[in-house]
Amino acid sequence: MLLAVDAGNTNIVFALVDQARTIRARWRIATDPRRTADEYVVWLNQLLALEGFSRDDVEGVVIGTVVPRALHNLEVLAEKYFGSAALVAGRDIPWDIALDVDEPGNVGADRALNVIAAHAKYDGDLVIVDFGTATTFDVADYSGAYKGGIIAPGINLSLDALVAAAAKLPRIAIEAPEDPSVVGRTTVSQMQIGIFWGYVAMIxxxxxxxxxEIGRPARVIATGGLAILFERHTDAFDAIEPDLTIQGLAILWQRCHI
Structure with missing residues (x-):
């Protein structure tokens, strides 16, 4: 089995993926570049055992990261505890898609991986919306080429900035308001409306x-940990694929092992 590691700015996702690209287990831990390989393996050993697996089941490790400082300890984890040199997406494995933008070297690994996975599953032009630390909108054409997109503050980041800048505003849960009215009667309800429905309106x-702008029919795919938060409250999405980045890692791994 493959251990796919998606290192994002907020969380690192570890997933066990079988040869059919089915995710057999996944775990999430807060991103901390100071976390050592020894700390990772103590945590992973327990989680693997809880799912009925062990480190011996892992045949290879593939990493996608947008946090360069986290990479070294993840590579040490792979070599020291899984007996395998990790392959890093975009460095050791080429993307094999056209990055048709002005600065292709600055395209985040997660965005390229999302495009690869979405294009493998869906035909035609695509818009991929990824809800993470930032909310990104990526455009891929019918050939699978990455054409560019949009970066917006993530919903948690937006709330953090609001609460930090306004002394009397409380921290609230991010959820759809129970009252359908968009005229809030309390400070908390007004914040919930502004954060949640304001974000839906932006999407x-x-x-x-x-x-x-694409000018042709385009399928919109939502991914990322917070995608399900909006699924029932907008018809902007044609599909929800929570694990596109992990699927993209599995696809790249298989391409270089065929």
């Missing part, structure tokens, strides 16, 4: 603008 508005 719908940017998706509409992207579709208009």
């Amino acid at each position: 719908e508005g940017l998706v509409a603008r992207l579709r208009a």
Whole structure:
């Protein structure tokens, strides 16, 4: 089995993926570049055992990261505890897609991986919305080429900035308000409306603008940990694929092992 590691700015996701690219188990830990390989393996050993696996089941490790400082300890983890030199997406394994943008070297690994996985599953033009630390909108054409996109603050980041800058505003849970009215009667309800429905409006508005600019029918795919938060509250998405980045890692791994 493959251990796929998606190192993001907020969390690192570890996933066990079988040869059919089925995710057999996944775990999430807060991103901390200071965390050592020894700390990772103590945590992973227990989680593997809880799912009925062990380190012996892992045949290889593939890493995608947007946090360069976290990479070294993850590579040490792979070599020291899984007996395998990790392959790093974009460095050791080429993307094999066209990065049709002005600065292809600055395209985040997660965004390229999302495009690879989405194009492998869906035909035609695509818009991929990834809910992470930032919310990104990526455009891929019918050939699978990455054409560019949008970077917006993630919803948690937006709330953090609001609470930090306004002394009297409380921290609230990010969830759809129970009352359908968008006229809030309390400070908390007004914040919930602004954060949640304001974010939905941003998603719908940017998706509409992207579709208009593409000029052809485009399927919109949502991914990332917070995608399900909005699934029932907007018709902007054609599909929810929570694990696109992990699937992209598995696809790259298989390409270089065929």
